Amino acid sequence: MNAVEIEEAISLLADQPFDPENFPYAFLEAFGNKVTTIxxxxxxxxxxxxxxxxxxxxxxxxKVADEGAVAETLAALKASPATVRARAKFVLATDGKEFQAEDLNTGEVIVCDYPDFPDHFGFFLPLAGISTVKQIRESAFDIKATGRLNRLYVELLKDNPEWGTAERRHDMNHFMARLIFCFFAEDTDIFREADQFTATIDRMSEKDSSNTHEIISELFRSMNTKIADREKEGIARWANNFPYVNGGLFSERVDVPRFSRIARSYLLHIGNLDWTKINPDIFGSMIQAVADDEERGALGMHYTSVPNILKVLNPLFLDDLREKLEEAGDNARKLLNLRNRMAKIRVFDPACGSGNFLVIAYKQMRAIEAEINKRRSEADRRSEIPLTNFRGIELRDFPAEVARLALIIAEYQCDVLYRGQREALRDFLPLDAMNWITCGNALKLDWLDLWGSTGAPVKVRSDDLFGSPLDQAEIDFENEGGETYICGNPPYKGTKNQTKKEKEELKQIFGSYTNRSGTLDYVSGWFLKAAQFMQHSRSEAAFVSTNSICQGGQVPVLWPLLYELGVEINFAYHSFKWNNLASNNAGVTVVIVGFSTINRTKKLLFQISSEGEHYSTFSTEIGPYLIPGNKVIVVGSTNPLSKISPMSLGNAPYEGGYLIFESSDVENLPLDKGRWLRPLLGSTEVISGTKRYCIWIDDIDLEAANKNEFLRERIEAVRSWRLSSKDAGTRSMSDRPHQFREMKRGNRSSLIVPIRSSENREYLPVDLFDSRCVATNLAYVIYDGPIMNLALIASRIHLVWVSAVCGKLETRFSYSNKMGWHTFPLPLLTEKNVADLTKCAEDILLAREAHFPATIADLYEVKDGVSKMPDDLRAAHDRNDEVLERIYVGRRFKNDTERLEKLFELYTKMTGANSTAKKAAGAS
Structure with a gap:
């Protein structure tokens, strides 16, 4: 269950008559416990x-307490020995009137009336395995409102299926945006009376809901008609008490979907919520999920936390503003200069979704401005930060509408907070007919058209704020010479998940730079567009991005182009989870990269620790691998640059499953297993010790194999499978159906490295196998190479190199022979060095053997951050690291940063590269 579903379940529980006997079980069931558990x-x-x-x-x-004995019962639960033995996280007591609970880890206590306990659902979310509790508590209202709106949305589509079609989807989404505004306006004094919108619908519409749509339509028509024109327009008297809103919000069509009795009931329940609690920071993305078919199935998971967004905005420009505020102190002139500067700052999110980044940037800047005004004794001063300086591009129309609505709400809330309700209301209505969020494809639009090439005033025209056309409303800016900060979380789709249209978009953008756009993630388009924007505007950018753009094969394609445009990385976050509200706290693995043609002298590199804290290091230079002090770009090589053995990919089967067997299937196979079967090894088999086998037939043995009926049937099945393939390459292999695509194996041994492996292990997995073993294309292999190679692969310094220059799948290591092994910088080795490393490799293997049948997964397990590696194996690895690192620098390295610095220094010497952008560009 996600947070929205849990909130709905416990709200339903609180609405039912209190059942003392059943309450504990119903409470646990509301948090996702299975029927069997209950x-x-x-x-x-x-x-x-x-x-x-x-x-x-x-x-x-x-425990359900006796009436009036809730506090005593809670104390008894807390003192219970069973509570301690069972490692309970919470204790809870209620008598159906009072409700008390305590978090035994933090000591936090909840005391409330029983009907109000759903308001505290975020307190108990660890019961459902959700750990983003702080953010959820802060957005508890948004989650509750989203759930109610979702139920209304779904119910309306039942009776109005045409409103769910592509032709009318915009109308439906526009209708929801109007409702949200009305709910907010009636609870915040924007409308003249409290609950005016909800109460009018309740009073004027029939209980059977037959005319509910007509009542709402008339209210919308009233809010789009000036007071002086209402009599002429025939506005109903009962709708005449609503203010004129304008701004395009209630223009266009005013027809409303028909309501069932259930839908009408949902609407009234939504209106009875306290909409003063709306949080525009994240509410937009929650509402976006209501109107998105794909996201509605994961309702409540589409969420970007404020702390995560501030990881982008703070180092991009907010920290600098706060530092300038601190420096200004109470100096009126400096404070005025800072305020004037802030009035010209423009924030631009070219993939803005429902406006989270823009809203948070606006609210943070208003807070700084409010402090300036306070220090200058001008606390009531109207804000000089134009809302229209917060611009975005969004592909879909509804999120674009919600982004504008969220910014409008944020402005009003800030005015109330810093200037008071009266001043806020005076300036709020009617809304301005300005369109500062563009609905369109950010990779096709010219970003400069949205701002002007020099920051000069921009004048474009539209009549409709919420119609979201490409042409923007007439907006005059007085911000020539101001700074522009580009930010956001653009879409990233890898290379395989891009549509044909998206691939073509990248090709058009990168066409004049490179013909290798097909190797780039979709997000790279935003990086290049931002760099191009910087050629004409004083601007800086920071994007949340898939970590692949700073790893592996994408680096030598993308970053030389950015360097050619004068881009420098000014700050960055190493890979971390960009979490959401899913019950397992799932999230994508990202980096944050801040860059500009404005070269900051002091650059910041942030790292997220295992405890969730982040720390930073300073540097004068940050490279594309997010390494301080070095901009060298590593280019994959088909042959080793150092004196090490070549490595190749294992054998790709392409056999439809007819030549491969699980260990449980082998025993009953009607063939000579010693002759025709070989152990088959990929990533899982090497790491976890699982067994698989394959039929292995050399050409010379094909005649003999065909004499075995079982083998002959298998061979023919492979032939048929390959011939039926849509892939021409696979069909071409049908003339040798007795074999894998490749038939490589060692004459003496195979040193096998899994392609994928966990980032939690202290060393990369690698193992030595005899000549009978066959490696799949899920592993890399050194055939018949010196065992010394194992000492290199299993070293700390090699793990650090692979971590930096190879791509990753999420945070897991993704090994590459061309990027990770063939480029690995190794000093020239003496005979003694070779002998010492060979001995180290043997010691590692012997230490593993001593713990047979423990697998690599067992021996190198890290659980709860603690390594389970046996002492003798750890000693063998420590000895290996010491021997190898002394070859590099005559001592152990102090840390991984020092290891990388030395590796890149050697790589530079080996390849003749240097750190200039010109050389880096040539490397591609």
């Missing part, structure tokens, strides 16, 4: 309570 608790099988309550191990101890 059944075991009811029967007493898993209930560990020693005070007559319900105790779920590692979760919560609940």
């Amino acid at each position: 059944k075991r608790l009811r029967s007493g099988t898993s209930n560990k309570s020693d005070v007559g309550g319900v105790l779920q191990t590692s979760n919560i101890h609940i």
Whole structure:
């Protein structure tokens, strides 16, 4: 269950009559516990309570108290030995009137009336395995409102299916935006009376909902008609008390979908929520999920936390503003200069979605401006930060509408906070007919058209704020010479997940620079467009991006082009999880890269620790691999640059499953297993020790193989499978159906390295196998090479190199022979060096053998941040690292940064490269 579903479930529980006997189980069920789990608790099988309550191990101890004895019951639960033994996170007591709970880890306590406990649902989310509790508590209203709006949306589409079609989807989304505004306006005094919109619908519409759509339509018509024109337009008297809103929000069509009794009920329930609690920071993305078919299935998961967004905005420009505020102190002139500067700052998100980045940037800047005004004794001063200086591009129309609405709400809330309700209301209505969010394809639009090439005033025209056309509304800017900060979280899709249209878009953007755009992630288009924008505007940018643009084969394609345009990386975050509200706290792995043609002398490189804290290091230069002090770009090589053995990819089967067998299937195969079967090894088999086998037939043995009926049938099945393939290459292999695509194996041994492996291990997995073993294309292999190679691959310094220059799948290592092994910089080795490293490799293998049948997964396991590596194996690795690192610098390296600095220094010497942008560009 996600956060929205949990909130709905416990709200339903609180609305029902209190059932003392059933409450503990219903409460646990609301947090996603399975029926079988509840059944075991009811029967007493898993209930560990020693005070007559319900105790779920590692979760919560609940008891229904006698009336008036809630506090005493909670104290008894907390003091219970069973609570301690079961490692309960929470204790909870209620008598159906009062509700109390305590988080035993933090000591935080909740005390409220029983009907109000759903307001605190975020407190208990660890029960459902959701750890982003702080952010969810801060957005509790948004989650509740989103769930209610989603139910209304779905119910309306049941009775108005045509409103869900492509032709009318815009109308439906526009209708939802209007409702959101009305709910907010009636609770924040924008409308003249509290609950005016909801109360009018309740009073004027029939209980059977037959005319609900007509009532709402008339209200919308009233809010789009000037007061002086309403009599002429025939506005109903009961709708005449609403203000004139204008701004395009209620223009266009005013028809409304028909309401069922259920839909009308949902609408009234939504209106009865306290919309003063709306949080425009993230509300937009929640509402976006309501109107998006794909996202509605994961409702509540589409969420970008404010702390994550500030990782982009703070180092991009907000930290600098705060520093200037601190430097200004109470100096009126300096404060005025800072305020004037802020009035000209423009924030631009060219993939703005529902406006999260823009809203947060606006609110943060208003807070700084408010402090300036306070210090200058001008606390009531109207803001000089134009809302229209916060611009975005969004592909879809509804998120673009919501982004504008979120900014309008943010401006009003800031005015209330810093200037007071009266001043805020005076300036709020009617809305301006300005369109500062463009609906269109950011990779096709000319960003300079949105701002003007020099920051001069821009004048373009549209009549409709919420119609979201490409042409923008007439807006005059007085911000010539101001700074522009480009930010956001553009889409990243890898290379394989791009549509044909998206691939063509990248090709058009990169066409004049490179013919290798097909190797780039979709997000790279935003990096290039930003760099081009910087050629004509004083601007800086920072994007959340897939980490692949700073790893592996994309680096030598993308970054030389950016360097040619004068771009420098000014700050960056190493890979971390960009979390959301999913029950397992799932998230994509990203980096943040801040860049500009404005070269900052002090650059920041941030790292997220295992505890979730982040720390920074300073540098005068940050390279494309997010390494301080070096801009060298590593280019993949088909042959080793150092004196090491070549490595190749294992054998690709392409056999339809007819030549490969699980170990459980081998015993009953009707063939000579010793002759025709060989162990088959890929990433999983090397790491976890699982067994698979394959039929291996050399050409010389084909005649003999065909004499075996089983083998002959398998060979013919492969032939048929390959011939039926749509791929011409696969069909071409049908003339040798007895074999894999490749038939490589060692004469003496195979040193096998898995392609994918966990980033949690202290060393990369690698193992030595005899000549009978066959490697798949899920592993790389050194055939018949010196065992010394194992010492190199299993070293800390090699892991650090691979981590920096190879691509990753999420945060897992993705090994590459061309990028990681053949480029690995190694000093010239003496005979003694070779002998010492050979001994180190043998010691590692012997240490592993001593723990047979433990696998690499067992021996190198890291659990809860603690390595489970046996002492003798650790000692063998420590000795290996010491021997190898002394070859590099005559001592152990102090840290990974020093290791990388030395590796890149050697790589530069080996390739003749240097760190200039010109040389880097030539490397591509």
